[in-house]
Amino acid sequence: MISIHVPAMSSRQDVRAISARICDVPGVQTLQADLATRTVEVTGCADPCAVGAAIRAAGYALDPRADGSSLPAPARTGGPSVDTFFSTDTTGLPEATTTRVVELADGETLDLRPAPVAKRLGETTVRMLGYNGSVPGPTLRVQQGSEVVVHVTNDTDLETTVHWHGLRLQNRYDGVPHDTQQPIPPGGGFTYRLSFPDPGLYWYHPHIREDYTQEMGLYGTILVEATEPDYWPPAHRDVVLTVDDVLIEDGVIAPFSRTETNYAAMGRYGNVLLVAGETDLTLTAHAGEVVRLWLTNTANSRVFDVRLPGARMKLVGGDSGRVEHEEFISSVVLAPSERAVVDVLFEQPGELTLEHHTPDRTYRLASITVTGETPEPSLRQAFEELRRAPELAAEREQLGAWLTAPPDKILAAVAEMDDPAADRTGPMSYACPMHPEVVSDQPGRCPNCGMKLMATSAASVAGHDMGHDMGHDMGHDMGQSEARHDSSATAHAGAAHTHVGHASGTADGIEWEDDMAELNRQTTPATMRWKLLDRTTGGNSPPIDWQFTAGERVKIRLVNEMDSDHPMHHPFHIHGAGRFLVLSRDGVPEPNLVWKDTVLIRTGQTIDILFDVTNPGLWMAHCHIAEHMHSGMMFGFTVVAGATS
Numbered sequence: 169m170i171s172i173h174v175p176a177m178s179s180r181q182d183v184r185a186i187s188a189r190i191c192d193v194p195g196v197q198t199l200q201a202d203l204a205t206r207t208v209e210v211t212g213c214a215d216p217c218a219v220g221a222a223i224r225a226a227g228y229a230l231d232p233r234a235d236g237s238s239l240p241a242p243a244r245t246g247g248p249s250v251d252t253f254f255s256t257d258t259t260g261l262p263e264a265t266t267t268r269v270v271e272l273a274d275g276e277t278l279d280l281r282p283a284p285v286a287k288r289l290g291e292t293t294v295r296m297l298g299y300n301g302s303v304p305g306p307t308l309r310v311q312q313g314s315e316v317v318v319h320v321t322n323d324t325d326l327e328t329t330v331h332w333h334g335l336r337l338q339n340r341y342d343g344v345p346h347d348t349q350q351p352i353p354p355g356g357g358f359t360y361r362l363s364f365p366d367p368g369l370y371w372y373h374p375h376i377r378e379d380y381t382q383e384m385g386l387y388g389t390i391l392v393e394a395t396e397p398d399y400w401p402p403a404h405r406d407v408v409l410t411v412d413d414v415l416i417e418d419g420v421i422a423p424f425s426r427t428e429t430n431y432a433a434m435g436r437y438g439n440v441l442l443v444a445g446e447t448d449l450t451l452t453a454h455a456g457e458v459v460r461l462w463l464t465n466t467a468n469s470r471v472f473d474v475r476l477p478g479a480r481m482k483l484v485g486g487d488s489g490r491v492e493h494e495e496f497i498s499s500v501v502l503a504p505s506e507r508a509v510v511d512v513l514f515e516q517p518g519e520l521t522l523e524h525h526t527p528d529r530t531y532r533l534a535s536i537t538v539t540g541e542t543p544e545p546s547l548r549q550a551f552e553e554l555r556r557a558p559e560l561a562a563e564r565e566q567l568g569a570w571l572t573a574p575p576d577k578i579l580a581a582v583a584e585m586d587d588p589a590a591d592r593t594g595p596m597s598y599a600c601p602m603h604p605e606v607v608s609d610q611p612g613r614c615p616n617c618g619m620k621l622m623a624t625s626a627a628s629v630a631g632h633d634m635g636h637d638m639g640h641d642m643g644h645d646m647g648q649s650e651a652r653h654d655s656s657a658t659a660h661a662g663a664a665h666t667h668v669g670h671a672s673g674t675a676d677g678i679e680w681e682d683d684m685a686e687l688n689r690q691t692t693p694a695t696m697r698w699k700l701l702d703r704t705t706g707g708n709s710p711p712i713d714w715q716f717t718a719g720e721r722v723k724i725r726l727v728n729e730m731d732s733d734h735p736m737h738h739p740f741h742i743h744g745a746g747r748f749l750v751l752s753r754d755g756v757p758e759p760n761l762v763w764k765d766t767v768l769i770r771t772g773q774t775i776d777i778l779f780d781v782t783n784p785g786l787w788m789a790h791c792h793i794a795e796h797m798h799s800g801m802m803f804g805f806t807v808v809a810g811a812t813s
């Protein structure tokens with residue numbers, strides 16, 4: 169181990185600047201910085217002189233005694249050791265290329281390499297991670313019923329896997345670290361064999377540190393072409409668009425700790441929107457043209473409401489294939505990892521804007537110039553037709569019995585959140601982090617949104633510290649108070665709760681923005697525990713023993729409980745053990761069926777799904793807010809082979 173004393177390293181900002189440089193030194197395996205002793209420790213086979221040079225390049229002088237020489241570990245003087253950050257440095261990185269479309273025939277092979285790239289976002293160039301050099305990674309076009317092979321080589325500095333989101337494939341290619349495969353180490357590889365039983369739009373991303381890797385750009389889409397010729401209505405052209413957001417601070421993607429996920433409370437919301445990887449996407453279309461938009465939400469946490477004023481939109485498909493009946497729409501809501509297939513008819517020439525709407529704001533997603541050249545053949549008449557999908561009409565026929573049947577499983581989403589100031593003494597007042605006007609002299613819940621009230625001194629102190637770039641050890645204060653006061657959540661369970669029913673901070677049960685960014689930034693899986701609890705028999709345990717049989721159908725009730733320290737929406741995702749139909753939302757039968765793998769459970773909402781179990785193995789179910797998944801909102805269940813599978 170190389171141990172170097174850096175006398176001027178006194179803040180997290182210093183650590184970040186130094187680790188950004190050291191991470192790029194060849195041979196560095198792990199990096200640990202200790203603010204108490206102002207020491208940097210590096211393992212691996214790196215040249216000590218190169219590590220010393222990297223620290224000097226970051227602008228910090230070295231202690232002459234320890235300049236680059238190998239020393240035994242320094243004696244610790246106590247105090248917390250500070251974790252380090254993934255690099256944000258763009259030096260020497262290849263510039264990101266544009267996303268390519270890769271057509272793969274049955275049996276063909278693709279090489280896929282996740283690696284760092286330098287990508288221009290508006291005025292700045294930032295370090296990102298891309299598959300095969302682009303963000304998003306290549307769009308794969310494959311045939312329904314085919315099989316392809318993907319060799320993944322990990323050129324990042326973090327273990328990885330690839331999860332093929334929405335594909336009902338063999339369990340061992342599902343990309344879940346330790347459960348279905350060993351993580352792919354930096355420099356290592358893994359070969360996936362993918363099958364595509366269902367037409368539609370799918371996507372791929374890592375299943376390790378999703379909060380970091382997905383935000384940094386590791387995602388790509390898969391378009392599975394239907395075998396049936398008229399499965400989709402006619403369209404002139406396909407346009408595949410990912411919608412995403414990234415958090416840019418000080419000209420870099422706000423750095424990530426190597427050891428700990430933050431923003432655990434609400435997930436990380438970005439301040440820059442990325443559509444197909446671009447901040448300023450421009451598209452062209454022709455009057456009379458029907459363009460099929462294939463939309464995927466790849467954001468960590470943000471829900472999008474996509475609109476296109478001035479053109480007509482027709483919903484034709486969702487997560488996995490077409491909808492029961494096509495319908496004209498003015499907006500489509502996409503939660504993280506959900507997909508929508510929308511046909512757009514551009515009626516006349518002009519300048520249009522693809523938009524994202526929240527109750528308070530309108531964001532531009534892309535500019536579309538519509539020219540006057542009308543394409544042949546005309547599809548205007550076909551666009552007017554609203555078709556029905558016979559296979560889903562058949563499902564509808566037998567859904568009545570499932571609607572009235574009791575659920576086979578009941579799953580509840582709940583949060584436990586520590587108050588960073590819970591152990592302070594003296595008079596306390598408590599306020600809602602989302603609604604500062606709600607103040608109480610007792611711990612409790614916010615009557616507006618149901619959130620746990622936090623000691624106000626904590627909130628204001630935190631806000632001050634955060635203004636100074638992470639403070640220096642706010643996170644550790646929280647960690648320590650958590651260790652000493654692990655019972656704060658249970659202590660509060662006895663406090664008087666204000667029952668708020670289905671009311672929530674936002675009337676529609678969606679957190680469109682991060683309204684408590686400073687508190688959110690400090691929350692980690694240690695202080696914010698997201699839970700999925702099995703309430704099938706009224707209990708309070710995690711769903712530890714779910715076992716299904718391939719070929720069966722299971723009714724699962726998903727309850728987003730208001731009696732929680734932080735009620736919030738959750739996009740609930742089930743891996744490729746099968747696919748599901750939404751039966752009802754708050755008791756209202758789903759009006760338009762589509763096969764799904766992710767459903768948005770709004771705050772306070774109850775959703776019944778019918779899970780069609782098809783593929784044996786050990787599978788995951790989790791919230792697709794990356795930070796919630798890493799804070800406990802995930803469990804595995806098994807599917808055993810049935811008589812016919």
Ligand SMILES: [Cu+2]
Nearest residue numbers: 738791793796
């Ligand atoms: Cu969640």
